[in-house]
Every structure is written in C-alpha cells, then in structure tokens.
Amino acid sequence: MTSTGTTHLLTDVRPLGADPVDVRIEGATIVAIGAPGTLDADGARVLPGAGRVLLPGLVDLHTHLREPGREDAETVATGSAAAARGGFTAVHAMANTDPVADTAGVVEQVWHLGRDTGLVDVFPVGAVTVGLRGERLAELGAMADSAAAVRVFSDDGRCVSDAVLMRRALEYVKAFDGVIAQHAQEPRLTADAQMNEGALSGRLGLRGWPAVAEEAIIARDVLLAEHVGSRLHVCHVSTAGSVEIIRWAKSRGIDVTAEVTPHHLLLTEDLAASYDPVFKVNPPLRREHDVQAVREALADGTIDIVATDHAPHPVEDKECEWNVAAFGMLGLEQALAVVIETMVAPGLLDWAGVADRMAIAPARIGRRAGHGRPIAVGEPANLVLVDPQARGPVDPAASSSRSRNNPYAGRDLPAPVVATFLRGRPTVLDGSLAAPLAASRP
Amino acid sequence: MNRHLLSAADLTHDDAVLVLDTARELAAVSGRAVKKLPTLRGRTVVNLFFEDSTRTRISFEAAAKRLSADVINFSAKGSSVSKGESLKDTALTLQAMGADAVVIRHSASGAPHRLAHSGWISAAVVNAGDGTHEHPTQALLDAYTMREHLADGAGDLAGRRVTIVGDVLHSRVARSNVLLLHTLGAHVTLVAPPTLLPVGVATWPCEVSYDLDAPLPASDALMMLRVQRERMDAAFFPSEREYARRYGLDARRAALLPEHAIVMHPGPMNRGMEITAEVADGPRSVIVEQVTNGVSIRMAVLYLLLGGAEPA
Known part of the structure; x- marks a missing residue:
C-alpha cells in the first residue's frame, strides 16, 4: 500500500536535541513517540533520522513575498518554496506590496495564494496606515475579521513616526489581540541614509543611518505601549542601544517583544567597503559591538525571536551604484544556518532555545495556535529535521527564491535542513522540495 | 602602483612621490610649442562623466591628448544614462569599444569602485570624483x-x-x-x-x-x-x-x-x-596654478596606469 504523504515514521531523531526516539506521523498529527525500534512501521514511509535533531517547524514573523506587485522579485509560491527549504512551516507576509496589504481584500488574496501553494502557512501582515503613508489608520478590524485573521500589523519599510498615530494604533488593536510591529526609524534623522553612521560611513562618503534614529523610536514606543497598556513588537533590532532600551522596558513589565535578523547576527558594516549593494539593507549592518549585543540579547531572551526580513530584489536593483540600489537581502534559506553558526556553535543557545526563538515565540507573538507547538503525541506534525553537521559554501543560484541577493554567497555555512513537514506532509526531503513547484499561474 | 586609482589611500608614499616626480617631468612638455608626447598613441581613454564638471573633464582631456591617446568624451548627462541605462550597461558598451582607461566622475560614492571591481570592464579606472567620497x-x-x-x-x-x-x-x-x-x-x-x-x-x-x-x-x-x-x-x-x-x-x-x-x-x-x-x-x-598643475598630474596618472612604471 502506498501511504506516502499520509503516514511517516521518523526513526532515530532527537526532539530539541534530547535522546533519540522514533516519531510516527499519521495524517496531520503526531500519533506516537517511542524509544528507537519500538514503534509500528506498518503502512508508513520510514525516514531514517540518523540521530539528527527534530524541531518544530520554524515560523517567520517578517517575510517579504512581494506578491502582489513585484512578481519579478518573488511570488508567494517561490517565497513559500524558499521558506520550506529553510525549515519554515509558517511565514508572515509583510504588507508593503503593490497594492499595499491595507484592506481585507488584499490580505485575503495573499492568504489564498499561500493556501494554493501549500508549502507553508502564509499569514498576511496588515498595514497600519493606508498605503503605508503614515497619515490615517487602515481598516485594521476588517483585516482582523477577514479570512486571513490578521493579528500582526506593520508599515514595515516605513516607520509609524507620528506619535499620535502610533498611540492610536497600539490602542485600537487591543480589541482583537493584535500587535503593532514597528519599523523603528526616525525619518528625519535618516533622510537618504545609506549605511550605519560612524567612522566608516565618513570614510566611504556614504550618508549615515545613526543608531539613535532606531533607538529614539523604540524608546518612545515602549513608553507609549506602557501608557496605553498595549502590545508592541520591534522589528529587526540592530543596535546595542536598542537592546538596552528593550531590556529596560521588559524589566518594567512593558509588553514588548523584539526580533533580530540573521544578517544582523552575523554581518557587520565593514562589508559596505566593497560598495556592493548586496550588503545594503535597512536597518543597516552595524558594528561588531552591536552584533555581539544582539547575540547576547537573543540568548538571554531580551530579543524574543529571529525573523528573517527576507527581502528579494531583482538583479538590476542590486547590480548598480550603492546609493540607487534597493535595501534588503534574502534570509529564509540561511536563517537556521546563521543561528546555528552564531548561537548554537558558540554555546549561546541550545536546541530548545532555537525552537523557542524560531518557532514557539514567533507563533505566540503572531497568535498562531497551530504552530510552534511541542513535539508530543496529538500535536500537529509541523516539523523540521536538522543536520547540525552538514555545511558548505552558499550558492545563490541554488535558491528557490526568484531573487539572488544573497549576502552569504560563497560563505561556508551550515546546511542544516534535511526535511520539513507541514501538517504531516513532507514539503522538503533530502534538502530539496518534495514536489516540484507548480508552474506559475497565468 | 595599483591598476586603478580609486582612492588617495591606494597610493603608497613611493607611489605618490613617483606620480609627483613624473608630473614634474611631463610639465616640461606643456611649456613647449608642440605640447605632445607619443607615449599613449593608439590607446583609448574614455572620460565618463555622470556629473557636470567641465573643469575636470577638460583637464583629463588635455592630459590624455598631450600623451597622444584617443579620447572619447562620454557625457552621461543628457545621454542614454538619463533615459535609465545602468552603470553596468554603460560599462559593457565601453568595454566593447576597447577602452584602455576610464576616467569616471559620478554623483554616487563608490561608483568608480563598482566599475573597477564588478568584472564588467577590463580598463584601468581613474576616479575623477565620486559623490562625497574621494577625488x-x-x-x-x-x-x-x-x-x-x-x-x-x-x-x-x-x-x-x-x-x-x-x-x-x-x-x-x-x-x-x-x-x-x-x-x-x-x-x-x-x-x-x-x-x-x-x-x-x-x-x-x-x-x-x-x-x-x-x-x-x-x-x-x-x-x-x-x-x-x-x-x-x-x-x-x-x-x-x-x-x-x-x-x-x-x-x-x-x-x-x-x-x-x-x-x-x-x-x-x-x-x-x-x-x-x-x-x-x-x-x-x-x-590658477592648481589648474595648470592638474593637467600635468593627470598626464602622470594616465602615463603610469597605462604606459609604464618608470618615470618619463
């Protein structure tokens, strides 16, 4: 009997790095966990785990899928494929599409595209303000009540810089347990900014993006969140000063969460000296001192999660002069690799910690009850099988993303994702998509 | 000397003194009735100016011509670049024309660096001023x-x-x-x-x-x-x-x-x-002397990048 896709037996796998077990998956659910060799293999496709690590499927709170509008950079389908190959079972699609995801219609369209692709759950993020223009609130309630059931709202790419508008947004989403994910960037301090402001930007003649432009907004927003008793999430924290402010806010009991990107865990501003725009990103790569601070903050929980800020761009938007190039870099396929390299290998985070920072906590912040679950009988089989030893040079051409702006190109990194399961169905096996991506829709 | 002149930091003490000494010898040419040396005959120097700067462009042009190079002035303002042609496509065009040296002026810091290091072009690149970076x-x-x-x-x-x-x-x-x-x-x-x-x-x-x-x-x-x-x-x-x-x-x-x-x-x-x-x-x-000396210096730079490492 052929039961591929319905029943799987993962043998000799280590859940969150613990002792080896066998895990039996039927349909969408984990039905049995037992000592190696003790479970019934009947009717199941057996996948030898060879002592590899089993984690809950990863959840990204910050992904740019570019559809609708920039299908030349990415589509929901290609982005979903990249996500699955990165070990993700859910992504949150940012709102800065064209048209902007600021209505129930657009978020439902993205949600349906995600369902049709079926490689990861695509949860649309709704815009906070109409057209991301920072002038008036979008219909947040309509997006929350839509089929997409939006809970995360963000003008990402732009800061909700108006203090009154930010206050109202924080207050308003309390009605449906939403969260405002703020792109913290004081716009006047960063007009035409190109890279981290410091000695290097002065030498390179590139306009500086000062740390204070991020920190000042975070300081304001945590105080606003405290004042109105609402929930704030800080996108892509990049500076040591931001970490200090968030640590202080948490010590006061303010309901704030924060994310760090893989690139801010690994890369520094020194790469800008190449003037290669593949390293141009917003917020910019910072100093070694900041990299150390965000790693420590992720380890101690001051920063709650890793989020990719996966930002695909077509070749022509990066193969040009630095100051006309687009901001952003790919992240889905190397996110876990970077976390292993920067956090697990140096002993800053164990596998339970990785599961928390990349699956459990992001699902909790996004209010997605079906993800970030324990690996236990009766739980949904959203899983990723990880080989911590595998590694090799990153080849951008091998990506499932439609874009190639990969800042890790040629870098020797872990290549950990062996298999990904979305509700019991393998989306990735042996590191490759389990089934080829359907041809693009007309 | 490096193959390109992108930053003053590319020059060692000895490189810098060599450029100054070479310029001093070449300055004598500018005092002659026939202001021309055959050194770069048959070589092509492109002045690629994405930003208006008549002073710098004519200085490089005079320098290249006094060394007998063929000079192509590519003023990117009002040409295909303002219609959206990329730096890459412009570079590939110059490569196809067989440019030996490209003198580039650009409003973007790092544009000469991109031109020199992106593999689009094999010519020597001289930075004639890029954004707020260097000159x-x-x-x-x-x-x-x-x-x-x-x-x-x-x-x-x-x-x-x-x-x-x-x-x-x-x-x-x-x-x-x-x-x-x-x-x-x-x-x-x-x-x-x-x-x-x-x-x-x-x-x-x-x-x-x-x-x-x-x-x-x-x-x-x-x-x-x-x-x-x-x-x-x-x-x-x-x-x-x-x-x-x-x-x-x-x-x-x-x-x-x-x-x-x-x-x-x-x-x-x-x-x-x-x-x-x-x-x-x-x-x-x-x-005014600075302007005069500019021609000698640019002759020396082009000579050393294209001609040879020995003083003229």
Missing part, C-alpha cells in the same frame, strides 16, 4: 602645487602644515587630501563648524579645529573648500553671513598666515562666501 587626482595636484612652493618641487611634504577649511562633511577633496597629505608626511588640520564634519572624523589622521584663527600662524598652506549655499537650508549653519564671518578667508585672516604661506581653492569658488575676492586674487593665491 584623488585633485589631491595629487594640490600636493604637487604645495611641493613646488614649499619643498622646492622634490621629495615629500614631511613636516609641512596644511589647514583645510570648510564643508568637510560633503567634500571628496578633503577626504583625498587628508589621506594623501598624511602619506606624504604633512600635518593636516581640518577647520569647520561641527555640523560640517563627519561623525568619526576623530579617527582620521589629522587635527580638527572649530576655530579658524588659531591654526593660521603655523600654516604653510591654507585650502578653502567650496561651501554650497543650499547647506544653509538643511540647518548646517544659520546664514551665509555667519558662515563667512566665522569660516571665511578675508584679508584680516590672510594676514595671520606666515609670509611664505600659500592660499589654495579647488574651485569653483563662491567669492564672498568662503573666500573674499581680495584674497582669491591676491599674491598668496595659487588657485
């Missing part, structure tokens, strides 16, 4: 001018004191000058209001002063930078008059300089803003 041939011609007046036209500038005044933040001339003058052993003092100094200037190999009068009595050379009046609108300084009072060079300040000191300006000048007409046209001014 290495300007620094070389400035050093040449100083050496003629302060070091008998030989060796380096060890121990000489150079004060550079003005909009350092936006100045590619200041960046290249600080790097090159340091390489040549000079002591540099930058003078500007704090708003017009970049963050991190304390890490540069120079002194910084917010006061112009103090360093003048010990200065061998004083370089005034152009200050665009529009900077006032972005709150870098309150008014044109206040800037001129605090950081402008007038006759009173010029009198604080030692007898032998020279006054320089990379041009074009804002007379009445950073420098008064009286000083600009006065006996200490070597501003």
Whole structure:
C-alpha cells in the first residue's frame, strides 16, 4: 500500500536535541513517540533520522513575498518554496506590496495564494496606515475579521513616526489581540541614509543611518505601549542601544517583544567597503559591538525571536551604484544556518532555545495556535529535521527564491535542513522540495 | 602602483612621490610649442562623466591628448544614462569599444569602485570624483602645487602644515587630501563648524579645529573648500553671513598666515562666501596654478596606469 504523504515514521531523531526516539506521523498529527525500534512501521514511509535533531517547524514573523506587485522579485509560491527549504512551516507576509496589504481584500488574496501553494502557512501582515503613508489608520478590524485573521500589523519599510498615530494604533488593536510591529526609524534623522553612521560611513562618503534614529523610536514606543497598556513588537533590532532600551522596558513589565535578523547576527558594516549593494539593507549592518549585543540579547531572551526580513530584489536593483540600489537581502534559506553558526556553535543557545526563538515565540507573538507547538503525541506534525553537521559554501543560484541577493554567497555555512513537514506532509526531503513547484499561474 | 586609482589611500608614499616626480617631468612638455608626447598613441581613454564638471573633464582631456591617446568624451548627462541605462550597461558598451582607461566622475560614492571591481570592464579606472567620497587626482595636484612652493618641487611634504577649511562633511577633496597629505608626511588640520564634519572624523589622521584663527600662524598652506549655499537650508549653519564671518578667508585672516604661506581653492569658488575676492586674487593665491598643475598630474596618472612604471 502506498501511504506516502499520509503516514511517516521518523526513526532515530532527537526532539530539541534530547535522546533519540522514533516519531510516527499519521495524517496531520503526531500519533506516537517511542524509544528507537519500538514503534509500528506498518503502512508508513520510514525516514531514517540518523540521530539528527527534530524541531518544530520554524515560523517567520517578517517575510517579504512581494506578491502582489513585484512578481519579478518573488511570488508567494517561490517565497513559500524558499521558506520550506529553510525549515519554515509558517511565514508572515509583510504588507508593503503593490497594492499595499491595507484592506481585507488584499490580505485575503495573499492568504489564498499561500493556501494554493501549500508549502507553508502564509499569514498576511496588515498595514497600519493606508498605503503605508503614515497619515490615517487602515481598516485594521476588517483585516482582523477577514479570512486571513490578521493579528500582526506593520508599515514595515516605513516607520509609524507620528506619535499620535502610533498611540492610536497600539490602542485600537487591543480589541482583537493584535500587535503593532514597528519599523523603528526616525525619518528625519535618516533622510537618504545609506549605511550605519560612524567612522566608516565618513570614510566611504556614504550618508549615515545613526543608531539613535532606531533607538529614539523604540524608546518612545515602549513608553507609549506602557501608557496605553498595549502590545508592541520591534522589528529587526540592530543596535546595542536598542537592546538596552528593550531590556529596560521588559524589566518594567512593558509588553514588548523584539526580533533580530540573521544578517544582523552575523554581518557587520565593514562589508559596505566593497560598495556592493548586496550588503545594503535597512536597518543597516552595524558594528561588531552591536552584533555581539544582539547575540547576547537573543540568548538571554531580551530579543524574543529571529525573523528573517527576507527581502528579494531583482538583479538590476542590486547590480548598480550603492546609493540607487534597493535595501534588503534574502534570509529564509540561511536563517537556521546563521543561528546555528552564531548561537548554537558558540554555546549561546541550545536546541530548545532555537525552537523557542524560531518557532514557539514567533507563533505566540503572531497568535498562531497551530504552530510552534511541542513535539508530543496529538500535536500537529509541523516539523523540521536538522543536520547540525552538514555545511558548505552558499550558492545563490541554488535558491528557490526568484531573487539572488544573497549576502552569504560563497560563505561556508551550515546546511542544516534535511526535511520539513507541514501538517504531516513532507514539503522538503533530502534538502530539496518534495514536489516540484507548480508552474506559475497565468 | 595599483591598476586603478580609486582612492588617495591606494597610493603608497613611493607611489605618490613617483606620480609627483613624473608630473614634474611631463610639465616640461606643456611649456613647449608642440605640447605632445607619443607615449599613449593608439590607446583609448574614455572620460565618463555622470556629473557636470567641465573643469575636470577638460583637464583629463588635455592630459590624455598631450600623451597622444584617443579620447572619447562620454557625457552621461543628457545621454542614454538619463533615459535609465545602468552603470553596468554603460560599462559593457565601453568595454566593447576597447577602452584602455576610464576616467569616471559620478554623483554616487563608490561608483568608480563598482566599475573597477564588478568584472564588467577590463580598463584601468581613474576616479575623477565620486559623490562625497574621494577625488584623488585633485589631491595629487594640490600636493604637487604645495611641493613646488614649499619643498622646492622634490621629495615629500614631511613636516609641512596644511589647514583645510570648510564643508568637510560633503567634500571628496578633503577626504583625498587628508589621506594623501598624511602619506606624504604633512600635518593636516581640518577647520569647520561641527555640523560640517563627519561623525568619526576623530579617527582620521589629522587635527580638527572649530576655530579658524588659531591654526593660521603655523600654516604653510591654507585650502578653502567650496561651501554650497543650499547647506544653509538643511540647518548646517544659520546664514551665509555667519558662515563667512566665522569660516571665511578675508584679508584680516590672510594676514595671520606666515609670509611664505600659500592660499589654495579647488574651485569653483563662491567669492564672498568662503573666500573674499581680495584674497582669491591676491599674491598668496595659487588657485590658477592648481589648474595648470592638474593637467600635468593627470598626464602622470594616465602615463603610469597605462604606459609604464618608470618615470618619463
């Protein structure tokens, strides 16, 4: 009997790095966990785990899928494929599409595209303000009540810089347990900014993006969140000063969460000296001192999660002069690799910690009850099988993303994702998509 | 010498002195009735100017022509570039035409670096000014001018004191000058209001002063930078008059300089803003000489990058 896709037996796998077990998956659910060799293999496709690590499927709170509008950079389908190959079972699609995801219609369209692709759950993020223009609130309630059931709202790419508008947004989403994910960037301090402001930007003649432009907004927003008793999430924290402010806010009991990107865990501003725009990103790569601070903050929980800020761009938007190039870099396929390299290998985070920072906590912040679950009988089989030893040079051409702006190109990194399961169905096996991506829709 | 000249930091002490010495020999050509050497016959030099700068372009053009190179002027303003052609496509076009050297002027910092290192083109690349980054041939011609007046036209500038005044933040001339003058052993003092100094200037190999009068009595050379009046609108300084009072060079300040000191300006000048007409046209001014020396320096750079490593 052929039961591929319905029943799987993962043998000799280590859940969150613990002792080896066998895990039996039927349909969408984990039905049995037992000592190696003790479970019934009947009717199941057996996948030898060879002592590899089993984690809950990863959840990204910050992904740019570019559809609708920039299908030349990415589509929901290609982005979903990249996500699955990165070990993700859910992504949150940012709102800065064209048209902007600021209505129930657009978020439902993205949600349906995600369902049709079926490689990861695509949860649309709704815009906070109409057209991301920072002038008036979008219909947040309509997006929350839509089929997409939006809970995360963000003008990402732009800061909700108006203090009154930010206050109202924080207050308003309390009605449906939403969260405002703020792109913290004081716009006047960063007009035409190109890279981290410091000695290097002065030498390179590139306009500086000062740390204070991020920190000042975070300081304001945590105080606003405290004042109105609402929930704030800080996108892509990049500076040591931001970490200090968030640590202080948490010590006061303010309901704030924060994310760090893989690139801010690994890369520094020194790469800008190449003037290669593949390293141009917003917020910019910072100093070694900041990299150390965000790693420590992720380890101690001051920063709650890793989020990719996966930002695909077509070749022509990066193969040009630095100051006309687009901001952003790919992240889905190397996110876990970077976390292993920067956090697990140096002993800053164990596998339970990785599961928390990349699956459990992001699902909790996004209010997605079906993800970030324990690996236990009766739980949904959203899983990723990880080989911590595998590694090799990153080849951008091998990506499932439609874009190639990969800042890790040629870098020797872990290549950990062996298999990904979305509700019991393998989306990735042996590191490759389990089934080829359907041809693009007309 | 490196294959390209992108930054004044590309030049070692010996490289820099070699360029100055070569320029001095080539300067003799400019004094002849027939101002031409056959050195670069058959080689093609492209002046690729994405930004208007007639002064720098004709200086490079004259330099290349005096070395008998074929010169193509590609003024990207008003050409295909303004219709959206990328730097890459322009580079591939120049490559297809067989350019041996590309002299590039661009409003984007790092554009010459991209051109040299992206594999689009095999020509030698000379940075003729990129954004707020660098302008290495300007620094070389400035050093040449100083050496003629302060070091008998030989060796380096060890121990000489150079004060550079003005909009350092936006100045590619200041960046290249600080790097090159340091390489040549000079002591540099930058003078500007704090708003017009970049963050991190304390890490540069120079002194910084917010006061112009103090360093003048010990200065061998004083370089005034152009200050665009529009900077006032972005709150870098309150008014044109206040800037001129605090950081402008007038006759009173010029009198604080030692007898032998020279006054320089990379041009074009804002007379009445950073420098008064009286000083600009006065006996200490070597501003016109700088222009003359620019041609010799650019001949030397093209010669050394394309011709050979030995002095002419």
